[in-house]
Every structure is written in C-alpha cells, then in structure tokens.
Amino acid sequence: MRRISRITVAGAATASLALALSACGGTSTSAGSSDSKGDKGLAIAYDVGGKGDQSFNDAAYAGLEQAKKEFGYQTADVEPTEGETGADKEQRLVSLAKQGYNPVIGVGYAYASAVKGAAEKFPDTTFGIVDDETINAKNVADLVFNEEQASYLAGVAAAKSSKSKVVGFVGGVDIPLIHKFQAGFAQGVKDTDPKVKVLSQYLTQTAEEGGFASPDKGKTAAEGQIEKKADVVYAAAGLSGQGVIEAAAAKKVWAIGVDSDQYEQEALAKYKDSILTSAMKDVAKAVYSLAKSVEDGKPETGIVRGDLKTGEVSLSNSNPKFADDAELQEAIKTAKEKIISGEIKVKSS
C-alpha cells in the first residue's frame, strides 16, 4: 500500500510539473469583452510562445497596436493553449470572426488548416496567415517573408567581420522555417569568403522542448561555438537568442540578432555593443498593412511576400560601428542589389 502511494506522489509531482511547464508560456491578455458594442477591427491569434516572446509574436502585436491607434477600433489578441489541435485553432479563429473582428490573423504556419477552415465559414471576413503560403482562398492573405535574403546579408556581414574565419549559426528549433535562416546565412558567408567555416547548431527538435524560449540553451550553444573559434554568432532562435547575445558579449565577439532590431531592445541594452546587426523580418508591418488594406476597403489577398525589395526583410543599421564600416556596407549593398535584381538566388533550405 505504501509503495502505491509513493508512486502516486511521484506521478502527481510529475504531472504537476508538466502542468507548471506548460503554464509558462502565458501572460495576461486583455481582449475586449464580447458584449461591448462598437467597431471591431483587427484580431490576431498567437502561436505557441505567445505574447512576450521578444520575437515574431511580439512583432505581430506591435502591428496590432499600430492599427488600433490609427484606426481607433477595438482589437483582440488571443493566446493558444499547450498541446491544442487544429480544431481548437479553427474554433479560436471562428470565434473571433463571429464576434465581428476583421481581419483575423493567425500568427504562425501552425494556423494554416485552421485559417482555411475558418475562411470557408466566414467568406466576408478577411483572414491572414503569417509564414504560410499554402492557403489559396479569395479572403485569405498569406503573409510570407524571404527570411533567407536578410540572412544572406547577415552572412556577408559575418564573413567580412570574422577574423578567425569561423562563424556560428544557432537555430532555435530544427524546422523548415529556421532552415531558411541557416541556408541564407551559410550561402552569404560562402559567397563572400569561401574560406570561412560555418558552425551550425539547433537547440531542440521541437518547439515544445523550448528551443525558442530558453536563453540558457542558446547561451550554452553559443559558448560551444565560440570555444571552437567562432567570432561571429548569428541566432535565429526567438527568446533563446538573448542567451546567444549574452554569451557573445561575455566573450567579446560579435552577435547578429534576428526578427527585430535587437540593438534597440531594452532587454538587451547591456550587450548592445556586441550586436553587430540584426536580420529583420517586419511582421509588424505585414500585419498592419493587411489591417490597413481592409480598412481601405481593398483587402489584400493571395501571397503577400515581404523581401529585400519591399523592405520587409532587411539588415538593421543601428550599431554605429557597423553602419560606419564603409567596406562592409559596400559589400552588403552590392549583395542586396544583386539579390533584388535576381542575379543572386538565395537558397531557402
């Protein structure tokens, strides 16, 4: 009997631990209550990680804030639950559309099938999906980015800045989306200086294991690469990237940020002198543009691609040491022009 209750306690401890872990992603949200009247506008539904990931969920939120301020309508942003199914995601989008929000945007490719289903049920609502281009419907805008192009430029910057001829790439999770960052980065490095070696590492196999949310994992990975002589490390790892930047700052090597301009981020102010540049992906602008197009009565539809040409992916210039390096800037400018003109085709995997 005693052994049974011991195993019960062990089971309960594990189960509650699992619950505690899964509860970490959430923060308080303040969606409008459904009974309030008035003009309803943009609604976004986050992917796992949710608001506060310092990465693309937050970028989407920034776009929402801008739309809210500008158009003065009611907005909503909703977080997912851990381990949910596609049916739950669809339920969430349907629920938003039912309450009159328009447009409704699913942040992250995980929403693909949900957006498809919800768009069929609400043909008069415009839906958006970030990072997926497989949905082809009249009332759906696929907001995708050529992340590999900005990563290519990051590779050029890394190769030019490296003295040890070794650079590192830290990916958050081993998924196709992050492979794009790696592929572009590696190609940029090789095209600039074939002698430079690229070390690549992914933190976890699945997002559930915390590859996008574990600065400690990022720090360990970056330290390992720096030990192997890497003197520029590029992180495409969401929140985990903070650990990479921290490790780079501690060892006085360069870090390259991702998604937003990490040089300007308050949370990273301590390390900003080590942040060479950031490969930016302007999810905020894409979200805002879709909201604006709906507001203007001409909703976007089909694939809306952000690339170097439209400026929705780019390399940030806020570190003066980076911006004032004429040779580096020249190399990046040439590469950028070649990508835009199609002379350089950047691989995406």
Place this chain on the structure above:
Amino acid sequence: MKKFDKERVLLAVAGPVIALAVAFVLSAIVLVASGKNPVEPFAVMFEQAGFSDIQVLIINQASMYYIAALAVAIGFRMNLFNIGVDGQYQLAAMTAAVVGAHADLPAALQVPLLLLTAVLTGAFWSGIAGVLKVTRGVSEVVATIMLNAIATSVIAYMWLPDVFGVKVGNNNTTGEMHESGWIPGIDLGAAGEIYGLVLLAVLLGIGYWVVLNRTRFGFDLRASGASSTAAAASGVDPGRMVLTAMLLSGGIAGLAGLPILLGDTHTYSLNFPTGIGFLGIGIALLGRNSPVGIAFASLLWAWLDKASPELDFHGYDKEIAVIMQGLIVLSVVVSYEAVREWGLRRQQRRVGAELAAGHVLGAHNNTTKEVAGR
C-alpha cells in the same frame, strides 16, 4: 456485504469530490486575490459546455486523454510508472501516418493495419524499457523518460525529406494518408464531427475492466502490483508480468494519437498535439485507475481545455483552467491519502466497536463467542 460495498463506494467517491471542491475553492481564491469575480469564469465555462460544437471538441479531446490515461493506469495497477506514454503515442502516430501514406489496401485491411502498426510501435517502444527493467534492473521511470527524448529525435529523423517527410509550406508532414485509412466520424452538421475512434476508446475502457477484473492475467497483475513478493510466492513470474504490463501499456499508448490522426489530420505534422501522455498521468490519478473514473476525469480535463479559451473574450485569463488542473492534481493526492486514512480509521473504529461489543457479550457467555465476534 451490502453495507461493505456502500462504504467502498463512499470512500471511492469522496476522494475526487473533495479534491474537485478544494480545487474550485482555491481557484476562486486565486481569482479574488487577483481582483476578479470568482464566480463568473466558472459560469462562462459551464455555459460553454452547453454548446454543441464545444461538446464535440470536448468528446474528441477526451477520447485521446482517455486512451493515454488507460495506458498509464495499466502501469499504475502493476506498480509501474510508464512516464513514456508521451513518446510512445507520438512515435506510434508517426509510424501509422507513414504506413498510411505508403500502403494502400482496401479499408477493411488498411484500418486494422494502421491500428496494428500503432499498437506494435507503442509496445516496442515501451518494451525497450520493460526489457531493460527485467534484465538489467533499470528503473522504468528513467528509461521511459529517456525514450521520450529519443522518440522526438526519431520523429525528427523520419520527417527528413529523404526519409518519409513531405514539406508543406513551412510545415513538416508525412504526406497525406490514403483515404482507405481514414475513419469516418459521426457527422453532427454545424457542430462538427465526432472522431470515429471515440468508439475505440470506449471499447478499450471495457476491455481494460474485463482484463483486469475478470481474467487470471488481470488478477496476477493486480497481485503483483499490491505485493510483488507475495505474488511471486504464489507462482507469478514477476519478470514476465513486468514485461507484459509494459508492452500492454505501450500498446494502448500507441493508440492515443490515432483518433485525431485517422479522423482529422490524416498526416503527422508539426501541429500534431503533444503532451497528451503527460496529461494522461494526472487523469489516471484523478480517475483512480478505474475505467469509469478515468472517463469522468478525461471529460473534466477536456472541458477545462475547451471551455477556457472563451474566458479570453470575457476579460479573464484562460490560464485559470491550467491553474485549476494543477490544483486538482495536487488536491487529488492530498485528499486520496486523507480519505484513505479516514477510511482506515473508520474501519478500525468499527472493528474496535464490534470487538468491544463482543467483550460485553463474552463477559456474559463464553470466550468462543468473542472469537466469533471478530
């Protein structure tokens, strides 16, 4: 005899009921502490349970929780802690999806083939832990946790484009399964569709009860769980029991992902639900390893999952449901232990009272009556 049964039912029901009540009260206190209305969130969630589309979501989700919890419960009955249900069901769903995408038999053969693939994969994965325990004495807790991590890597390997993976946009999938392997659901119109394999969950529950309570194997299993030395003394081979229980637990775990795989997604992608195996542990505990109890527990869990998103639209945080799930698990352990001790004391008191009555009688008559009074 009749009275004894009532006592047992009372004890069995008291634990969960007290746990739930305590969890509700504590959640309400959390709400009050954060300056919110402690009643409205529950009202909203109860209201949600009345909507048919939510009911469909609840039943679908509960079917997967139920199967996973049964798998955990089999281990518990044998005093084994199969913490690897999570890896077992994911790997099994993966292999079933791969087989379903490449084999194309008539439905009458395809569906059994897929079920068998899942069962065998799950059993194989837990069997590794079973063999290690029997032959090398490795704790099944450690082995299955490790196997979870390995399963994740195996799945990532199988997702590679030159292995079985098919890339769809930014998602990894295993390609769409052939339609002969799809299991039609119960179509409820606007409310949605109940997975066909919900029926499988029910059958498994019945099978679990029959095997454990009406077969020799079930008796051996429970006996080994209660006391392995006593069971061994009465002729049960403990090694074989451990291995069989692990295989059985893993085989059932393998089925946990199939309701959604064969009923809805038809592919194993990055969106496939994870963590059901871990939730199954809490659900098995709450359900006291009984097939009926687990059914209630998985419905309760699924209700908390599916009704809580609505809270976001009423100015509350849906994490209340997660807090509540955590509180339930904690209070379950405390209340079960408390109820067990209370039951024990009650029993002792009653026996004592009867003995005392026996003494009184014995004082008047002879000692044989006192012995009979026991």
